[in-house]
Structure formats: structure tokens, C-alpha cells
Amino acid sequence: MSKVDKGRCGALLGVEGARSMATRPSIECPLYVRGRRSQYRPATAEQIVAAARQVADLRMQRGASFKNPSVACDYFRDKLTGLEREVFAAVFLDTQHRLIECVELFQGTIDGAEVHPRELVRQALMLSAAAVIVAHNHPSGDVEPSAADRAVTIRLKQALALVDVRLLDHIIVGGSKTLAMAELGWA
Numbered sequence: 586m587s588k589v590d591k592g593r594c595g596a597l598l599g600v601e602g603a604r605s606m607a608t609r610p611s612i613e614c615p616l617y618v619r620g621r622r623s624q625y626r627p628a629t630a631e632q633i634v635a636a637a638r639q640v641a642d643l644r645m646q647r648g649a650s651f652k653n654p655s656v657a658c659d660y661f662r663d664k665l666t667g668l669e670r671e672v673f674a675a676v677f678l679d680t681q682h683r684l685i686e687c688v689e690l691f692q693g694t695i696d697g698a699e700v701h702p703r704e705l706v707r708q709a710l711m712l713s714a715a716a717v718i719v720a721h722n723h724p725s726g727d728v729e730p731s732a733a734d735r736a737v738t739i740r741l742k743q744a745l746a747l748v749d750v751r752l753l754d755h756i757i758v759g760g761s762k763t764l765a766m767a768e769l770g771w772a
Contacts, residue, residue, distance in 0.1 A: 630667075649684045651676060651753075657718050658756055658763040660687075665722035665758040671698040673721040675705060677714035682753070685712050695724050700737050702744035709750045717745060720756035728759035730766060738772055 617625040618632050651657050657676065664687070665672055671693040677685045688708055691698045698721060709717055719741060721734075730738075734757065742752040754767040766772040 647684055647686070650682060651678055651684060651718060652682045654754060654765050654767065657720070657754060658765055661720035661756045662758050662761065662763050665720060666761060668722050669724055670694060671696065671721055671724060673698045673700050673719065675708070675717050675719045677709055677712045678716040678718070678753070679713075680715040682716060685714055697733070700741070702740050705741055706744050706748055706750070709745060710748060714750055716751040716753050717741075718754045718756065719752065720758060723757060723759040726760035726762075728757045728762045728764040730755075730757055730764065730769075730771065734766070735771055738766055742772065 616628040616632075618628045619625055649656075651660075660676070661674065664674060672689055673691040673693070674687060674689045676687045679685055690704055690708065691700055693699060700721075705717065705719070708714075719738075734755070738752070738755045741755070745752050752772060754765050755772045757764045757766070
């Protein structure tokens with residue numbers, strides 16, 4: 586397949602990251618990455634997920650608004666989908682709920698991550714955040730919050746409240762689905 590055919594078939598992932606093409610890739614038309622010698626080869630699943638995370642970062646830069654809960658769900662779905670381990674992340678927001686920074690705070694195993702409220706509070710203070718939205722993924726794909734998820738949400742909310750920072754939501758990502766705990770009254 587020539588480079589022109591590859592371009593027509595799907596997206597090319599360059600050294601700089603993902604380049605969007607007009608057509609959608611299919612099984613017959615895989616995504617390609619440029620290797621060290623500028624030769625293109627089919628991308629691995631890990632390379633595709635890494636490129637998707639880069640695109641998510643480019644779409645949501647400092648100052649982006651997180652006033653709409655669906656924005657946070659979409660952002661964290663892009664950031665946390667497809668990970669093999671549980672990852673706990675947070676977006677730190679200013680008083681107008683605009684993005685200051687997104688930080689992956691903790692990594693765990695396939696079924697859990699140990700979350701330390703003091704680290705979330707420390708990061709919020711360092712960034713002068715007024716509000717925080719936290720999220721983590723469930724590698725199993727099930728977005729149903731566990732008792733531990735609900736308990737850590739309460740602990741985080743209490744810890745942040747001590748320093749006048751609001752916990753706006755706790756989002757769970759499972760596969761392509763998300764669950765916003767605030768919509769259920771748990772955040």
C-alpha cells in the first residue's frame with residue numbers, strides 16, 4: 586500500500602501525534618504510525634490510545650470551561666478509556682470552572698487504586714484551584730460505583746472543604762461509558 590493509499594484509507598499518526606483525515610479507519614484500513622526511518626507501519630492499540638490522549642489534551646487546554654457536566658465526562662472518557670489499570674485523575678479549576686490543569690494522581694491495579702486525599706488537597710493548593718472534578722476508570726468496563734468509590738468521594742469532598750475547595754463531581758469511566766456521581770447525588 587502506498588503512502589497515498591494509506592492517507593485515503595485512514596489516519597496517519599506522525600511523530601508529533603495524531604493527524605485527522607476525512608475518512609474513518611476500518612479493519613481493512615488500519616491506522617499507521619511513522620517509525621524512526623520515516624516509514625509507515627500499522628499502529629498498535631497502545632499507540633492509537635496514546636494518540637487519542639494527546640488529542641484530548643490538545644482539545645482541552647488551560648482556560649477551557651468545565652461548567653457543563655458532559656464536557657467533563659467526554660474529557661475523562663478520552664483520557665481514561667482503554668487503560669489496563671485503574672487511574673485516578675483530577676482537573677483543577679478556577680472560580681469560573683475553567684481548566685487550570687489535569688493531573689493523573691494515582692495508578693492502581695486492574696481493580697483498584699489507593700487514593701490519598703492529602704495529595705489531592707496538596708495539588709489543589711499548589712495550583713490555587715477553587716474547584717476540582719475527579720475521575721477514575723474501571724478497566725472492567727462497568728461504571729457502577731462501588732462502596733469504596735462512594736466512600737472516597739465523601740472523604741475527598743470533606744478534605745477539600747477544609748481548604749475551601751469544592752469537589753464538583755466524581756466521574757467513573759468504563760469502556761466508552763461514563764457515570765457522573767454528582768448526577769446521582771453522591772458528589
